[in-house]
Amino acid sequence: MEYIRKQRWANYLSPKCKEYLRNDFSHECAYCKLQEQEVGIVGLDFFEIDHFKPQSLNLPDTHKYHNLYYSCEKCNNEKSDIWDTKLLDPCTDDIFSGINPAIIGGKKENHYKYIAKNDRGTFYINTFKLNSRTQIRFRKARENHENSLHTINTLIDEILLKFQHNAELHDLKDLIFQLDNLRHLKQQELDKLPKDEMFEKAEEYLNDKGIENSLVFEEYNIDFKMKFNGSTYYCELLVDNSLEEKTEYRKNISVEKLTTWFEKLNSNFGILFYYPRINRMYFYPVSNNMTLPEITDGKKIRQIKINDKCLL
Ligand SMILES: [Zn+2]
Known part of the structure; x- marks a missing residue:
């Protein structure tokens, strides 16, 4: 397989979806491996979100994160509504690497042409026109x-x-x-490389406040790592584009997400709640305020109430 997918609670409509995908797919097209840097300044705009199983199939999971792939505009257009179980999946199949790659070559000795080792390889090369002149030029460069x-x-x-x-x-x-x-x-x-505006703004906010932070894009929607009151926290960033601050903010966090955070993150974690339009950010340290038994002990906390938030 070419990529290992991370677990994310996001879907096609989530504002953070594209930024998660570009990080999980190493800033390159899942299908042809074109890198953002190779298309220069327009990099980010030349990349899109592709539905691996196309929307035209009307599957219930079509917009879920696991069906979304980071793709260059060209591959997204070539693939369009094409669907066939023969299509190799960059997240599960060995395409260009692994023990038994379906496609080899692409180097100088083959004049940069890809060579299929089986039917699925041929189908993949044809679907994405991987032996076109443009693709060959990119591979040569x-x-x-x-x-x-x-x-x-x-x-x-x-x-x-x-x-x-x-x-x-x-x-x-x-x-x-x-x-x-x-x-x-x-x-x-x-x-x-330019990041999605909301992440850039949040980063800037934290830097302005002198809060040590880094953008991490870890699994389970963990966006930032930051130092707060002497401890390190892993945080998800939530953005509210309202022009006025809510007097009380309730955020639904699913039991699945909370238990995953408690079980998988060996660290403090919380939520950064950000109003970019009024330039205000709050921090809610979740791990300080509840424990795993509280969630799993039949109580089923479906909502956490953000009222003892700290203004950053
Ligand atoms: Zn591509």
Whole structure:
């Protein structure tokens, strides 16, 4: 399989859905592997939410998160309403990787063409037109980029090894270390991709208040990790676009979600409740206010009442 899906309580209409998908699918198209960085500044807009089993089938689960895939505009259009059980699923089948990939090639030695190993591979290549000129151009550019990076890495490793025992060349050594640091910045490139506006604003709010935080996109709708009163909390972000603050806010949290949080998160957790239009954010530390037995002990708490919230 190409991707491991995370568990999320989201669906097609959830405002956070696309941001969850792009993170769970590593900022690339689930079908053709085109990366956001490869389409430049328009990256985010060129990617869409695809229904794996198309909406035209009218299935009850069609808008549920597990049926939604991050897809480039091109693949989403090519796939359209096509449905066939032959279609390989990037979340369950070995397509380009794994023990028995259905599709191989795509490298220089095959002139960047993909080669199907079975019927399903052929069907997949044809559905997404993976051997089209555009797709081949992208694969060629990607391989060239990866090769240059590989060459740079090998060279730096060699040079570092030579300098290890030679103290006289100290200045040059510093320079090489700077280069070495530079190549490790690659991972941080992902952080620089534009995020959904609501996450950017929430991040900004927390930074302005001097609250240590990071956007994590962990499983189970955990969006932020943040320090509060000396403890670290994992938080879900909820946004209310009202122009006025509600005097009392009730948020339904399903028993399933609460028990999952208690059972799976070995940490404090809570909810960040944010009014972007009036620029106010509250924190509700859920784990401080209830325990697992309270939920599972037949009481079935379906609502948590956010009244002892803290204004951040
Ligand atoms: Zn694609």
